[in-house]
Amino acid sequence: MKRKLISLLCLALIALAGAFGQTKKVELKFAWWGSQVRHEATIKVIELYQKLHPNVSISYEFAGFDDYWMKMTTMAAGGQLPDIMQQDYSRITEWQSRNLLEPLDPFVQNKTINLSDVAKPILDSGTINGKLYAISAGSNSYAMMLDVDAFKKAGIPLPSQDWTWDEFEKIALQLHEKLGIYGIGGGFEVDELAWKANYLSDGQFLYSADGKSLAYKDDALLVNFLKMLQRLIKAGAAPTYQEYMSSFGGATGNVQMDAIVTGKSAIEAVWSNQVVTVATAAGPGRNFAVVHIPRHKKTGLPGNFLKPSMFLSITSQSKNKEEAAKFIDFWTNSVEANLILNAERGVPISAKVREALKQTVSPINKVVFEYMDRVAKDAAPTPPPEPARHAEIRANVYVPLIREQVFYGVLTPEEAAKQLRIQATEILKRP
Amino acid sequence: MKKRATTSASAGRQRLDNLAGYLFISPWLFGFLALTVIPIIASIFLSFTNYDILSPPRWVGLQNFKKMFFEDPRYWKSVRATLYYALTAVPLRLIVALSVAMLLNTSRRGVALYRALFYVPSVVGDSVAVAVMWRQIFGGDGLVNAFLRLFGLPGKRLWLADPQFAIWTLILLAAWQFGSAMLIFLAGLKQIPYELYESADIDGAGPVRKFFSITIPQLTPIIFFNLVMQTINGLIVFTPALIITNGGPLDTTNFYALYLYKRGFENFQMGYASAMAWILMLVTALLTLVIFKTSSRWVFYESEVK
Numbered sequence: 001m002k003r004k005l006i007s008l009l010c011l012a013l014i015a016l017a018g019a020f021g022q023t024k025k026v027e028l029k030f031a032w033w034g035s036q037v038r039h040e041a042t043i044k045v046i047e048l049y050q051k052l053h054p055n056v057s058i059s060y061e062f063a064g065f066d067d068y069w070m071k072m073t074t075m076a077a078g079g080q081l082p083d084i085m086q087q088d089y090s091r092i093t094e095w096q097s098r099n100l101l102e103p104l105d106p107f108v109q110n111k112t113i114n115l116s117d118v119a120k121p122i123l124d125s126g127t128i129n130g131k132l133y134a135i136s137a138g139s140n141s142y143a144m145m146l147d148v149d150a151f152k153k154a155g156i157p158l159p160s161q162d163w164t165w166d167e168f169e170k171i172a173l174q175l176h177e178k179l180g181i182y183g184i185g186g187g188f189e190v191d192e193l194a195w196k197a198n199y200l201s202d203g204q205f206l207y208s209a210d211g212k213s214l215a216y217k218d219d220a221l222l223v224n225f226l227k228m229l230q231r232l233i234k235a236g237a238a239p240t241y242q243e244y245m246s247s248f249g250g251a252t253g254n255v256q257m258d259a260i261v262t263g264k265s266a267i268e269a270v271w272s273n274q275v276v277t278v279a280t281a282a283g284p285g286r287n288f289a290v291v292h293i294p295r296h297k298k299t300g301l302p303g304n305f306l307k308p309s310m311f312l313s314i315t316s317q318s319k320n321k322e323e324a325a326k327f328i329d330f331w332t333n334s335v336e337a338n339l340i341l342n343a344e345r346g347v348p349i350s351a352k353v354r355e356a357l358k359q360t361v362s363p364i365n366k367v368v369f370e371y372m373d374r375v376a377k378d379a380a381p382t383p384p385p386e387p388a389r390h391a392e393i394r395a396n397v398y399v400p401l402i403r404e405q406v407f408y409g410v411l412t413p414e415e416a417a418k419q420l421r422i423q424a425t426e427i428l429k430r431p
Numbered sequence: 432m433k434k435r436a437t438t439s440a441s442a443g444r445q446r447l448d449n450l451a452g453y454l455f456i457s458p459w460l461f462g463f464l465a466l467t468v469i470p471i472i473a474s475i476f477l478s479f480t481n482y483d484i485l486s487p488p489r490w491v492g493l494q495n496f497k498k499m500f501f502e503d504p505r506y507w508k509s510v511r512a513t514l515y516y517a518l519t520a521v522p523l524r525l526i527v528a529l530s531v532a533m534l535l536n537t538s539r540r541g542v543a544l545y546r547a548l549f550y551v552p553s554v555v556g557d558s559v560a561v562a563v564m565w566r567q568i569f570g571g572d573g574l575v576n577a578f579l580r581l582f583g584l585p586g587k588r589l590w591l592a593d594p595q596f597a598i599w600t601l602i603l604l605a606a607w608q609f610g611s612a613m614l615i616f617l618a619g620l621k622q623i624p625y626e627l628y629e630s631a632d633i634d635g636a637g638p639v640r641k642f643f644s645i646t647i648p649q650l651t652p653i654i655f656f657n658l659v660m661q662t663i664n665g666l667i668v669f670t671p672a673l674i675i676t677n678g679g680p681l682d683t684t685n686f687y688a689l690y691l692y693k694r695g696f697e698n699f700q701m702g703y704a705s706a707m708a709w710i711l712m713l714v715t716a717l718l719t720l721v722i723f724k725t726s727s728r729w730v731f732y733e734s735e736v737k
Contacts, residue, residue, distance in 0.1 A: 073485055
């Protein structure tokens with residue numbers, strides 16, 4: 001009995017000592033969404049940071065996109081938000097308006113976060129009402145990924161940066177005729193391309209500045225684009241929507257199932273940070289090039305803009321904001337960390353890091369880096385972050401109307417575009 | 432147990448016993464209150480608000496219901512899909528369940544094994560794993576198409592992306608998961624007095640006549656029970672639609688519960704989702720009531736025989 005008591009006492013002492021040791025440690029929590037590749041790389045960076053800063057211990061939480069937002073929303077309601085959270089371009093306005101995010105300007109001014117190597121437009125994307133709330137975790141842009149070998153085989157020269165949608169259609173048809181494969185893969189009717197980029201290339205934004213109405217003038221651009229896709233499908237130069245959904249990853253959004261991976265198409269629309277994933281899935285011995293989204297006129301704007309693929313921000317519920325800021329600085333400026341992250345969240349925003357990475361990354365990574373350099377010089381003006389109701393409009397209006405009913409042949413492009421305008425306006429108008 | 436005199440001491444004892452009893456069920460009671468009763472009550476309130484979790488609920492009166500009934504075309508599509516599913520999948524499942532139950536209602540050797548085997552799909556029934564398997568089977572390069580090709584048929588149809596067929600893959604899945612209904616039927620079949628069949632034999636009745644004049648009438652209480660349970664299950668179907676088709680194509684499998692979930696947990700419109708949930712609950716209750724009310728006309732209870 002006595003011995004038991006002593007051993008118990010000892011245990012309590014050890015626990016106590018442990019607790020004291022712990023109190024000195026700074027505890028941070030970091031949450032993000034993403035794929036398995038991203039989870040592994042991010043955890044490695046956290047481990048690296050802990051090794052360099054033994055006084056900091058970082059716990060983390062990750063999930064897929066939808067689950068992540070469910071979790072964060074619940075945590076916000078319970079005052080349990082992590083110190084650092086990954087933010088999305090389409091949600092940041094909403095979160096800031098609820099005072100859930102901490103302005104980062106003080107940390108930038110006292111040099112905790114060093115942004116001297118970051119271009120101003122990139123910072124602007126995380127700025128709301130003149131205050132910086134989020135720092136881009138990497139830049140992104142929509143891209144046309146080309147199978148270089150297929151182009152060579154068909155004897156078609158690679159398109160130039162300023163190619164137009166007319167040329168795009170012709171090339172897609174030629175590729176199909178000469179090689180018997182699809183010219184383009186599926187998913188071109190996605191809102192980012194058919195709607196947003198399409199109007200951006202005409203100098204128009206989808207939404208008004210206050211986010212209360214649609215800003216683009218007429219439906220013709222959208223209608224013409226959808227008609228072009230229908231022509232390509234009819235000619236056999238693009239997969240049907242059904243085939244895209246079931247065979248080429250349309251339903252799951254898994255780019256590793258894209259038609260280009262197995263050589264079934266020669267042009268694919270992807271985000272620039274997905275190019276490496278697609279190329280890796282295609283395997284060694286394949287050659288890919290990346291060019292701008294086609295435009296309406298040779299001399300006009302491209303549909304591209306520099307989009308922050310996602311942000312890091314500090315929540316107002318954090319108890320260790322200064323330490324969280326230090327981590328964001330490390331994330332932004334450490335070459336070592338970015339080597340691990342491997343531009344999977346987009347091209348690093350610090351010019352210095354970018355230069356350092358260019359020397360070491362793989363050939364396909366280099367293709368992406370060079371593409372992003374070109375986009376930085378030749379892009380449409382960055383549209384303001386989407387209004388909070390964009391998610392609802394996309395899920396309940398755009399996808400059922402444009403993606404499904406048009407491509408299942410239920411509605412004509414004209415009718416669908418008209419409906420889209422009516423229903424989206426209704427949702428935006430709601431108080 | 433000994434009989435206790437009603438003295439004040441034993442009354443105190445009684446109270447103590449009660450307290451102990453409540454203490455024992457308190458973990459369950461707590462869970463029931465915190466996780467079931469309170470949320471249900473809260474959802475009544477929420478159905479009259481706009482609530483996105485991030486900011487406090489805002490009272491909007493009947494606006495959610497108005498939007499649901501008059502302004503949301505996807506809502507009515509989901510109602511139609513759900514009713515279509517319930518009206519096809521439930522009868523189909525009951526017919527399959529009864530057929531298999533009758534096959535197994537013999538004393539042949541190995542019947543117990545078959546009983547267990549037929550029940551397996553229902554044990555793993557509503558699970559994600561089965562749904563994933565179903566998706567593979569009906570996929571473009573799946574089992575069904577491979578099977579069709581075996582017989583020289585085209586075998587190229589994209590079942591899950593076809594607005595006409597997608598819902599039928601889910602109905603088939605429901606029919607295949609007949610196990611629990613089958614077991615209940617089997618128990619019911621064993622209750623039917625053997626004399627009835629014997630005297631029918633003597634009267635020269637054939638198997639079809641015996642089925643319709645003895646088996647079905649004798650089984651009506653069981654059919655009634657199964658019908659109620661399966662209808663409720665059919666109206667709240669969720670998992671297979673989420674995993675196999677995710678509501679597509681063209682919203683043909685966007686069942687009520689799935690659409691409710693998407694509104695609540697993907698678009699964060701908890702008020703709207705709560706309103707939807709209450710309508711579903713009312714309709715389910717109403718349908719069950721209708722089945723109950725009509726039951727006196729067609730359900731036959733042994734005890735009613737005078």
